[in-house]
Amino acid sequence: MENSGASQHRILTAREAGYVGCRMCGRANPVGAHVCTRCGSKLPTNGRAGLQPVWAWLIAGLIAYIPANLWPMLRTSVFGRTQESTIIGGVVELVEYGSYGVAFIVFLASVMIPIAKFIAIAYLAITLEGRTRLSTHDRMKLYEVVEFIGRWSMIDVFVVAILTALVQLDFAVAINPGIAAASFALSVAFTMLAAQSFDPRLIWDGPQKAGHYGKSGTKS
Amino acid sequence: MDSSSSLIVCPECDALHYDQDIPADSIGRCMRCGTVLAAQHAGAMTRITMLALAALVLMVAAIFFPFLDLRSHGLEHRASILDAILAFSRGPMIMLSIAVAVLIVALPVLRLLALVYVFAPMALGWHPARHAKAAFRFAEQVKPWSMAEIFIIGVAVALVKVAGIAKVEIGPAFWALAALVLITVLKDTFMCRFTVWKTLARRNTGS
Numbered sequence: 485m486e487n488s489g490a491s492q493h494r495i496l497t498a499r500e501a502g503y504v505g506c507r508m509c510g511r512a513n514p515v516g517a518h519v520c521t522r523c524g525s526k527l528p529t530n531g532r533a534g535l536q537p538v539w540a541w542l543i544a545g546l547i548a549y550i551p552a553n554l555w556p557m558l559r560t561s562v563f564g565r566t567q568e569s570t571i572i573g574g575v576v577e578l579v580e581y582g583s584y585g586v587a588f589i590v591f592l593a594s595v596m597i598p599i600a601k602f603i604a605i606a607y608l609a610i611t612l613e614g615r616t617r618l619s620t621h622d623r624m625k626l627y628e629v630v631e632f633i634g635r636w637s638m639i640d641v642f643v644v645a646i647l648t649a650l651v652q653l654d655f656a657v658a659i660n661p662g663i664a665a666a667s668f669a670l671s672v673a674f675t676m677l678a679a680q681s682f683d684p685r686l687i688w689d690g691p692q693k694a695g696h697y698g699k700s701g702t703k704s
Numbered sequence: 705m706d707s708s709s710s711l712i713v714c715p716e717c718d719a720l721h722y723d724q725d726i727p728a729d730s731i732g733r734c735m736r737c738g739t740v741l742a743a744q745h746a747g748a749m750t751r752i753t754m755l756a757l758a759a760l761v762l763m764v765a766a767i768f769f770p771f772l773d774l775r776s777h778g779l780e781h782r783a784s785i786l787d788a789i790l791a792f793s794r795g796p797m798i799m800l801s802i803a804v805a806v807l808i809v810a811l812p813v814l815r816l817l818a819l820v821y822v823f824a825p826m827a828l829g830w831h832p833a834r835h836a837k838a839a840f841r842f843a844e845q846v847k848p849w850s851m852a853e854i855f856i857i858g859v860a861v862a863l864v865k866v867a868g869i870a871k872v873e874i875g876p877a878f879w880a881l882a883a884l885v886l887i888t889v890l891k892d893t894f895m896c897r898f899t900v901w902k903t904l905a906r907r908n909t910g911s
């Protein structure tokens with residue numbers, strides 16, 4: 485598409501031109517608008533969503549992730565003998581069965597992705613002010629990956645639900661959920677909310693002018 | 705209409721663009737970050753309506769038909785998606801039961817209904833239904849929380865875990881859900897959010 489800026493080498497942003505872009509429908513609303521005139525979505529007060537909800541959800545997700553790893557995810561009873569397994573324990577069991585591929589998927593979804601997400605969101609929020617090693621484009625890509633991949637961590641919660649529903653053969657074999665299933669589900673939901681409340685336009689705004697409309701109309 | 709309606713703002717990087725009409729079956733990207741800003745597919749509204757209706761039918765099949773069939777030590781147990789939802793309903797884990805129900809059934813079904821409500825009148829060339837904007841906003845906001853495709857992968861993992869202690873067969877509901885996932889992916893590739901909003905706004909004013 486064609487940019488509205490006069491020069492080919494400088495990209496004019498909606499903020500510089502005195503508009504607030506709607507992230508839902510792309511409409512250029514006048515500065516000061518609270519509700520988008522095209523789609524009716526709420527617009528953030530300064531034209532950008534703040535970082536407070538991002539940090540709040542991220543910390544909540546981190547707190548919920550601790551018991552999710554310490555407490556059992558599954559309780560398996562075979563002929564009256566009950567065995568409890570944590571997230572990591574479940575991965576180890578899969579490796580012992582020789583199901584390396586599935587073990588890797590579960591490890592990726594339940595351990596690698598959540599931890600990488602905590603680090604990535606914190607990194608994106610911290611590096612808004614000041615210099616960074618990653619370019620703007622790279623940080624944008626990082627944000628897209630985080631937003632896309634976060635929901636896939638829910639796999640293990642569904643595995644627990646399916647196993648509990650399926651494996652109920654009276655006394656012989658029964659599988660029941662552990663408390664970690666609930667705290668893990670909460671942790672995934674909270675980090676999804678953290679990623680969703682992050683406004684990627686802050687990455688492109690650069691460090692100097694977070695939250696102000698001081699320059700509207702002065703550049704062409 | 706004022707001049708700002710001929711502009712379009714990139715939702716990811718805030719770059720301002722002139723909103724141009726693009727040729728059929730092509731896409732327009734943001735000059736700065738490459739995000740897709742416009743896409744034209746011939747007959748998109750009709751296709752989305754048909755696919756959403758098909759997905760609703762498959763959803764009903766997926767929920768009520770048996771999903772997996774487990775045999776071990778001479779005992780047999782069948783489970784439907786409904787059973788998976790009710791799995792946590794005993795005791796303090798009921799919240800988790802509700803969460804699973806919301807993520808794999810309630811939200812996908814509500815999202816499909818909202819899409820049919822928005823797109824069916826448009827496909828027929830009528831004015832948008834009342835509250836069509838609110839319905840489409842809901843459908844878009846709910847999208848990341850609608851997790852049928854993640855559930856399918858969960859089933860695959862569960863099958864491997866159970867293989868050691870019992871024999872498991874896949875029931876018809878599994879295939880219904882797999883087809884539903886494919887249809888959802890297909891439907892979302894036809895749908896360009898910004899184009900839908902512009903069409904809704906244009907038809908509402910009657911021009």
Ligand SMILES: [Zn+2]
Pocket residue numbers: 506507508509510511520521522523524525
């Ligand atoms: Zn809008």
